[in-house]
Amino acid sequence: MSTYQVNDTVGAIVARRPALSRVFEQAGVDYCCGGKKTLDQACREKGLDAQAMLATLEQHDGDSDDETYVDAAAMSLTELADHIEHTHHAYLRNEFPRINALAQKVASVHGGNDARLHDIYQTFQALAFELSSHMMKEEQILFPFVRRLEASTSLPAFHCGSIANPIRQMEHEHQDAGVALERLRTLSDNYTPPDWACNTYRAMLDALARFELDMHQHVHKEDNILFPRAIELEAQLTAAT
Numbered sequence: 001m002s003t004y005q006v007n008d009t010v011g012a013i014v015a016r017r018p019a020l021s022r023v024f025e026q027a028g029v030d031y032c033c034g035g036k037k038t039l040d041q042a043c044r045e046k047g048l049d050a051q052a053m054l055a056t057l058e059q060h061d062g063d064s065d066d067e068t069y070v071d072a073a074a075m076s077l078t079e080l081a082d083h084i085e086h087t088h089h090a091y092l093r094n095e096f097p098r099i100n101a102l103a104q105k106v107a108s109v110h111g112g113n114d115a116r117l118h119d120i121y122q123t124f125q126a127l128a129f130e131l132s133s134h135m136m137k138e139e140q141i142l143f144p145f146v147r148r149l150e151a152s153t154s155l156p157a158f159h160c161g162s163i164a165n166p167i168r169q170m171e172h173e174h175q176d177a178g179v180a181l182e183r184l185r186t187l188s189d190n191y192t193p194p195d196w197a198c199n200t201y202r203a204m205l206d207a208l209a210r211f212e213l214d215m216h217q218h219v220h221k222e223d224n225i226l227f228p229r230a231i232e233l234e235a236q237l238t239a240a241t
Ligand SMILES: [Fe+2]
Pocket: 084, 088, 089, 135, 138, 218, 222
């Protein structure tokens, strides 16, 4: 019997073997916001053969996880929340001003050649603004409650009611970010520079492509690992109280 089945969810496959996210990235299959879909469903939506995808996953099952693919499923919830803050949130806070400056410069210098460069700048600016506020909500409200849940033997009081409420809001914001990232990919012809692109233009596309990849990993760790485990822990504490 094969390791993976067509009715496994895409998110569960990546939670089990983080390196397999590369296979999904390459095929354009969304394993973060779309992680709750089964492999069969995700493939059908992309016009891919699920059996062929299963074979590819099996083939890459032994690929090693490099240092960027941590085993998030093996961490405690507190460790995972800390990891997300120290790696993904820190990365975004570092990159936002740099990408913003690159996109602004490219739009102002080359926007006359390709008007989509203005759209790229505006879409990026709006997304960076939304994500900054999103990260603040996670860091100030949701993640501290996740840590308290893990440290408690009975259900702690939470001003948002159930943890499912802020989680639903965060998942909704992840979906919106996913739409904006797809728009950036489309506007930039899949991050492909035209022949005439200068180094700043190329650096912007490279930074945007890395930003997208990091966001996929980041959202996957939250939507498919941290959030469902926090909901489960809350339910266990509720039952024990
Ligand atoms: Fe986050």
